[in-house]
Amino acid sequence: MSGHQQDRATIRITAGGPEPRRRRAWEIGLAVALAAAIIGTAAAAFSATGSPAPRSSRQAAGTPAAELRLGYFGNVTHAPALVGVQQGLLAGSLKENGGTVLETQVFNAGPAAIEALNAGAIDAAYIGPNPAINSFVQSGGESVAVIAGATAGGAQLVVRPGITSPAQLKGTVLATPQLGGTQDVALRAWLKSQGLAVTPDGGGDVAINPTENAQTLKLFQDGKLDGAWLPEPWASRLVLQAGATVLVDEKDLWDGSLAGKPGQFTTTVLIVSRKFAAEHPQSVDALLQGHVAAVDWLNEASAGAKASAVNAGLKAAAGAELPGEVIGRALQNIEFTPDPLAGTFPKLLRDGVEAGVAKPADLAGLFELGTLNRVLSGTPGRALAGAAGLGTD
The missing domain is CATH 3.40.190.10 (Periplasmic binding protein-like II)
Known part of the structure; x- marks a missing residue:
């Protein structure tokens, strides 16, 4: 970097x-x-390096946000973010659907991104499921909502x-x-x-x-x-x-009993601050339109085009591209999907509890997939995402 x-x-x-x-x-x-x-x-990085500070004021509730601050990692498992940012799919959708400007910030791991979101330094993030669960549980369901899946496997x-x-x-x-x-x-x-x-x-x-x-x-x-x-x-x-x-x-x-497909488990999801979502639902809608476009692009691109696009995103986010054999092997291990595989989350929580890094909790309300499914329903015959009884879909 x-x-x-x-x-x-x-x-x-x-x-x-x-x-x-x-x-x-x-x-x-x-x-x-x-x-x-x-x-x-x-914490030091937020206070001393010029990273975005919490907003002192916001626009009126129900209006598009002036800006949306998005966090993601320089990892292949965040390819929808890498491609969405690099190719302008996220920024373009936000601009066209409310004039919102996209600001981005690169993180190394989930707990740090959650800290930024809870501090008001970012509004949404691509993140692993366990940090999302932990934030939801620790805040009593008030901090974040999972609004889409991004990648499985890897x-x-x-x-x-x-x-x-x-x-x-x-x-x-x-x-x-x-x-x-x-x-x-x-x-x-x-x-x-x-x-x-x-x-x-x-x-x-x-x-x-x-x-x-x-x-x-x-x-x-x-x-x-x-x-x-x-x-x-x-x-x-x-x-x-x-x-x-x-x-x-x-x-x-993973035997498929929780995700519906053997070998499928959630690696990256897209979350949003509940406060931001309540104030700017149009901006969340626009973000999801760009996100789905990025996932679709990855699934439809040739192996070579996909590797080149992800490598360009990695260079922008982390400072360097990967050798061809590395990016090729990595992409073979990943599936891109807007479905967050909600049925796997109770097991993820149980694993965290047994590992001593989480507490037992009720995950009801973690998922807010209604907007995602409205976007997905724009393509006839496309499968919608289910919340597995843990929120709205």
Whole structure:
């Protein structure tokens, strides 16, 4: 990421944990702490780098917003955002349907984006399902609503060669993008299902160090990590650029009973601040029109055109494109869909509770899919999204 983009991005790197069991874990903590000192915490970035501040006033309720501030990640799993921003599909729809200006901000992981949204620094975000659930639960349903899906699939546990079974993970050091994020919860839940104990502070049979993705790649290459549960393109980067092997492909853990299709699980959804949605429903409608257009473009484009467009978005968001083999492998592991697969969310919450990073809660009201389905119904015969009894559709 370039210096300018670091100024605009909010990136939180967490390096918690008790006294490490071995020197390698200590080295990881030191490396991550140094990185955090360089780029700062999310809160510091908002206050000191010129990132958007909360609005002091808004237009009258029911009118299009003057601007819509959108957060997303420089990951392939955020391809609808990458393409929607890069090709002007999101900005164009907002401008044509109310004159709203699109402002964007790049994040590294979900909890940091949620912090920005709750602070009023952004209005909507592409994000993993678990941070969306956590925000909804912690606010008593007042903070955010899931208004669409974006991607499904595209997450793997990749490890150093020689690790071929769960039992061999005991005593190892693994990474996830951020504590409480979607991949972090998936790893913790899977380890528990394999009889391996972990704790939110990094203890247990396996040390889990929440680490920024680019730092994870470097630490793995340096032999200071045994593996990581990562979204694309980072899983592909560790496999193709660092010699990792796939121990678990998350799609193999979903039998289709909750999503309607074997191997399908939610990776990225589109959420909006409930306050913003209440004040500017026309702008949410326009955002969803651009979002659906971006998803459709990705599903209709050739493999080459898709890779080129996503790479252009990655370069703009994260400062660099990916090698052809990496972007190709990553895109093969992902499905683009406006359906948020609401039926999978109760399991995601249960996994977070069992992992110790979430609390039991009622998810009723999390989904507001009426506007999405109005957009989707504009194409005859198109399947609509269901809220699975957890909101409106």
